[in-house]
Amino acid sequence: MSRQIMKKQKLSTHLIVNINVFVVVMVIVMASLVYSFTKSNTETILEEKTFDIIELLEQEAIHYINHPINEMQNIKERLNSDNSIVNIKDIFYMYNYLYHVDVINYEGEIIDTIPRIDSRIGMDLSNSDIYTDIRHTEDEFVIGHMLIDAYTDEPTMYISMKYKEGYIVGYLNLIHFQQLLESINIHGGHMSIVDELGTYISHTDVEKVHQRTVDPFSKSIRDEKILNNSVVEYLGKDVNLHFRNIEGTNWLILFYQDVEVLNEPIEKAILANTIVFLLILPLFILMTLRVIRRIDRSLKQLDETTEDIAEGNYEIKDKSFNYIEFDNLFNRVKFMSVEVSTREEEILSLNNELESNYYTTIVLLAKAIDAKDNYTGNHSVRVRDFALLLANELNLSNHELKELKFGATLHDIGKLGVPEYILNKSGRLTDDEYVMIKEHSQTGYNIVEELPGMNLAKQVILHHHERYDGHGYPYGLKGDEIPLLARIVTIADSFDAMTSERLYRAKQMSENEGFQELRENAGIQFDAELVELFINGLKQCD
Amino acid sequence: MNSLLSMTRIIRQKFMFVICVLLFVVLSGCAKEPIKIGFIGEISSGNSQVAIDARNGIEYYFNEVNENGGINGRQIEFIVKDNQGEHDTALLMHEEFLEEDVHFVIGDLLSQMVDSIIESNSDELMFITPTISTDAISGYDDFIIRTIPISTRQADIFCEYAEVTGIDDLVVVYDVMNAAYTESIAKRVELLYAESELTIKGMVPYDSRVDDLMEVVNKIEEYNPKNVFMISVAIDTAIMVQMAKKNNPELGIYSVAWAMTNDLIQNGGKYVDEAVFVGIYFPEVYSNEYNEFSEGFNNYYGSKPSFISVLAYDAATVLVKGLENAEETTPMAVKQSIIEIKQYKGLQETFNIDKFGDNNKQYMMYILENNEFVPLREWK
Numbered sequence: 001m002s003r004q005i006m007k008k009q010k011l012s013t014h015l016i017v018n019i020n021v022f023v024v025v026m027v028i029v030m031a032s033l034v035y036s037f038t039k040s041n042t043e044t045i046l047e048e049k050t051f052d053i054i055e056l057l058e059q060e061a062i063h064y065i066n067h068p069i070n071e072m073q074n075i076k077e078r079l080n081s082d083n084s085i086v087n088i089k090d091i092f093y094m095y096n097y098l099y100h101v102d103v104i105n106y107e108g109e110i111i112d113t114i115p116r117i118d119s120r121i122g123m124d125l126s127n128s129d130i131y132t133d134i135r136h137t138e139d140e141f142v143i144g145h146m147l148i149d150a151y152t153d154e155p156t157m158y159i160s161m162k163y164k165e166g167y168i169v170g171y172l173n174l175i176h177f178q179q180l181l182e183s184i185n186i187h188g189g190h191m192s193i194v195d196e197l198g199t200y201i202s203h204t205d206v207e208k209v210h211q212r213t214v215d216p217f218s219k220s221i222r223d224e225k226i227l228n229n230s231v232v233e234y235l236g237k238d239v240n241l242h243f244r245n246i247e248g249t250n251w252l253i254l255f256y257q258d259v260e261v262l263n264e265p266i267e268k269a270i271l272a273n274t275i276v277f278l279l280i281l282p283l284f285i286l287m288t289l290r291v292i293r294r295i296d297r298s299l300k301q302l303d304e305t306t307e308d309i310a311e312g313n314y315e316i317k318d319k320s321f322n323y324i325e326f327d328n329l330f331n332r333v334k335f336m337s338v339e340v341s342t343r344e345e346e347i348l349s350l351n352n353e354l355e356s357n358y359y360t361t362i363v364l365l366a367k368a369i370d371a372k373d374n375y376t377g378n379h380s381v382r383v384r385d386f387a388l389l390l391a392n393e394l395n396l397s398n399h400e401l402k403e404l405k406f407g408a409t410l411h412d413i414g415k416l417g418v419p420e421y422i423l424n425k426s427g428r429l430t431d432d433e434y435v436m437i438k439e440h441s442q443t444g445y446n447i448v449e450e451l452p453g454m455n456l457a458k459q460v461i462l463h464h465h466e467r468y469d470g471h472g473y474p475y476g477l478k479g480d481e482i483p484l485l486a487r488i489v490t491i492a493d494s495f496d497a498m499t500s501e502r503l504y505r506a507k508q509m510s511e512n513e514g515f516q517e518l519r520e521n522a523g524i525q526f527d528a529e530l531v532e533l534f535i536n537g538l539k540q541c542d
Numbered sequence: 543m544n545s546l547l548s549m550t551r552i553i554r555q556k557f558m559f560v561i562c563v564l565l566f567v568v569l570s571g572c573a574k575e576p577i578k579i580g581f582i583g584e585i586s587s588g589n590s591q592v593a594i595d596a597r598n599g600i601e602y603y604f605n606e607v608n609e610n611g612g613i614n615g616r617q618i619e620f621i622v623k624d625n626q627g628e629h630d631t632a633l634l635m636h637e638e639f640l641e642e643d644v645h646f647v648i649g650d651l652l653s654q655m656v657d658s659i660i661e662s663n664s665d666e667l668m669f670i671t672p673t674i675s676t677d678a679i680s681g682y683d684d685f686i687i688r689t690i691p692i693s694t695r696q697a698d699i700f701c702e703y704a705e706v707t708g709i710d711d712l713v714v715v716y717d718v719m720n721a722a723y724t725e726s727i728a729k730r731v732e733l734l735y736a737e738s739e740l741t742i743k744g745m746v747p748y749d750s751r752v753d754d755l756m757e758v759v760n761k762i763e764e765y766n767p768k769n770v771f772m773i774s775v776a777i778d779t780a781i782m783v784q785m786a787k788k789n790n791p792e793l794g795i796y797s798v799a800w801a802m803t804n805d806l807i808q809n810g811g812k813y814v815d816e817a818v819f820v821g822i823y824f825p826e827v828y829s830n831e832y833n834e835f836s837e838g839f840n841n842y843y844g845s846k847p848s849f850i851s852v853l854a855y856d857a858a859t860v861l862v863k864g865l866e867n868a869e870e871t872t873p874m875a876v877k878q879s880i881i882e883i884k885q886y887k888g889l890q891e892t893f894n895i896d897k898f899g900d901n902n903k904q905y906m907m908y909i910l911e912n913n914e915f916v917p918l919r920e921w922k
Contacts, residue, residue, distance in 0.1 A: 108811065108812075109811075118756075119754075119755065119756050119781070119785070122784070122788055123781070123784050123809075123811060124784055124810075124811025124812050124813055125808075125809075125811055126811050126812050127807050127808070127810060127811050127812065127814070127815075127913050128807075128808045128809065128811070129808060130808075145844070147808070148587075148588055148590060148591070148805075149588075150588065150777050150781070150805075150809055153587055153588035155586075196844075197843065197844035197845075198842075198843075198844070199844075207586065207624065210585070210586030210624070211585045211586050211590070211593075211594070211597070211622065211624065212585075212590070212594050214598070214842065214843050214844075216605070219841070219842060236619065
């Protein structure tokens with residue numbers, strides 16, 4: 001059942017389709033493997049790199065923040081010891097980690113500044129966050145949040161500390177943090193440090209600091225709503241957000257790493273893979289096509305060879321194939337052809353012998369028929385010869401010739417069923433007798449009907465008394481309705497009847513008279529074309 | 543057999559899932575373009591508190607809008623630019639906005655920059671200013687919308703208050719750096735005082751960009767006033783108040799909405815306590831919207847919103863409503879849409895925008911007590 005519904009297709013088509021499908025699947029699988037491998041590899045490398053960068057930044061930031069704190073401690077110690085601001089100015093000017101320092105009394109009033117800013121002296125900061133923060137803490141110092149320094153107009157942060165007579169407030173010069181960020185080489189993305197409120201202390205885009213921008217994610221980070229290495233949208237781009245708290249502060253380092261950076265090596269790997277694939281693909285296709293073409297050609301040659309053998313052409317020329325398998329197959333086919341040829345010759349020889357014996361029997365039978373009729377002599381054999389002569393003019397096949405030979409020889413076999421007195425009657429036949437004579441065609445056919453094969457010969461026996469104009473018997477066929485071999489035998493039979501010596505006839509016809517008679521009845525009794533071929537053939541024989 | 547069937551089903555489901563994901567990816571690729579909205583103000587100097595407050599109010603509101611699906615499905619891309627307090631820089635930034643396909647800008651913020659927006663506003667670039675209150679742009683059919691009442695109304699209400707409470711022997715100090723705003727108020731106060739029985743002892747103009755504040759205070763003291771009306775930015779106001787009150791603790795201090803920022807509190811110390819301000823009208827009972835905004839804002843920025851943040855939020859609301867209802871996102875269509883909507887529910891009050899893009903908001907008096915601006919409602 002399954003064989004019936006199996007869809008047949010050409011081997012070459014099948015190979016091309018399957019190989020291409022296989023190649024596409026392989027490419028997809030390879031691309032997926034390359035993608036996953038590169039992705040995981042890149043992620044690991046970037047993660048390590050990012051960790052290093054952030055750790056480095058943290059160390060640097062701690063280092064930097066310690067400078068101004070140390071400066072402040074120094075000032076504090078001086079103030080605690082001799083309350084002499086003048087003496088500490090020299091220290092202050094040695095560094096520039098602080099824009100300036102305010103010295104505030106317990107009431108929140110600025111009592112001095114470093115460097116000296118007269119307009120600030122006496123200002124009340126009692127309502128400010130700076131004063132509130134340091135006043136209410138037990139800590140040694142407080143690092144405030146981002147603000148614009150009223151004195152320098154620069155973004156700043158303050159560090160406030162208690163000393164024995166009040167507080168000192170230093171305003172951080174944030175340029176160092178900015179320089180710190182700028183010194184770190186980050187590939188794609190942004191980096192920033194934010195204060196406890198999320199305001200940028202430093203940012204790779206310095207404008208964000210000047211504009212006191214609040215980071216959109218720092219609050220969520222502090223509320224633990226965002227995990228490290230999350231993908232978020234920042235400044236219109238998808239980024240991986242990494243963060244880390246700077247030890248000893250409420251500040252965060254934020255690293256927005258462009259997702260593109262992660263994708264870049266992956267895309268490169270995929271691109272390289274694609275290029276290699278595109279370069280290899282035509283080569284691969286050419287090679288595949290070459291192999292398929294060779295196989296296809298070999299199969300065609302084998303097909304032609306077997307076709308030749310099927311047609312009986314056993315002489316096979318040597319052929320060369322690209323593959324050993326096809327060579328072996330060809331040699332086997334060739335050997336098989338020789339074997340078949342030998343066996344066929346044996347069979348043919350046996351068959352010929354059989355046929356010869358068979359025909360000899362037939363001739364004997366014909367002679368028996370002819371012997372029954374006093375007038376005819378060797379009529380059957382002559383008719384056979386005339387018929388074969390005409391057949392030669394027609395280029396009939398061997399099979400047809402053989403059938404004609406049998407049919408012509410046995411054409412009158414039905415006469416075995418006609419009483420001899422009728423056959424040998426010299427006077428006019430009665431109607432009944434004539435009917436009996438006419439029946440010999442059908443009787444002959446009935447006799448040979450059971451013989452195996454010989455179908456054309458049987459037709460000759462049945463129809464050799466049909467006339468071309470349709471007035472013959474037993475079926476009154478006309479023209480081409482009458483089998484060709486029967487039409488041949490009709491002419492041969494009639495010509496022999498005209499030209500052979502008959503006891504009941506005074507004088508037999510000469511050949512020419514016979515020809516004349518045939519021509520006169522051409523198209524009436526005989527096939528005109530065959531008549532002319534017959535006459536020509538006979539004349540040539542003469 | 544069953545396992546084979548279930549495997550086939552799973553494969554089919556996975557296949558469908560992949561198709562859905564692919565479709566989603568394709569459709570996501572067709573997501574609507576964001577609407578670019580600009581912001582301009584002096585955002586990186588000592589005078590930047592107004593711009594910072596405004597930027598934060600707008601940023602907070604736009605984050606809310608974006609979280610709720612944007613404007614008709616389009617996200618807002620907020621582009622902030624700094625004019626550095628300079629006219630020419632502002633014009634340059636306006637050009638940049640156009641180059642970046644930004645056609646709606648919230649700002650500018652100080653009346654000193656009014657000329658720049660008068661110059662640049664067009665059917666290509668529309669401005670919605672939350673804080674420029676100068677009368678100079680009132681009554682014009684232009685592409686400037688504002689959500690702050692005109693500044694001379696501040697003078698009117700101050701003078702009413704002055705008459706009721708008897709603010710006599712007054713010196714008016716005003717910063718000519720923002721003359722478009724300060725001068726119109728100063729002149730209006732001068733005019734109204736002249737019509738009343740109260741006296742103005744002197745007018746002290748100064749330029750915050752060049753003048754030493756100590757000298758300005760000295761000038762004020764030369765008039766020996768009982769009261770000072772300071773039309774100046776918060777930090778200047780705070781410093782001048784400190785200087786003046788140290789010598790004259792009884793001096794009555796009055797100022798305007800411009801100074802009502804955190805800078806004043808941070809830098810004014812105890813001397814700004816009891817100072818009285820003309821600020822934006824605030825209803826007696828805070829609206830739910832305001833309370834939510836205030837809480838969210840405080841949570842996000844670590845400080846309560848100033849009145850400027852509120853004005854900026856209202857301005858952004860007007861623009862977003864206008865964009866939502868406009869047939870197309872062009873300044874002409876949006877302007878038309880804003881005027882057609884007419885009535886807006888601000889954070890604190892409902893207000894109208896008229897056909898000139900002006901509003902009917904009001905001012906009221908405030909007193910600074912315990913670091914908070916407390917509305918004065920009883921004096922009338």
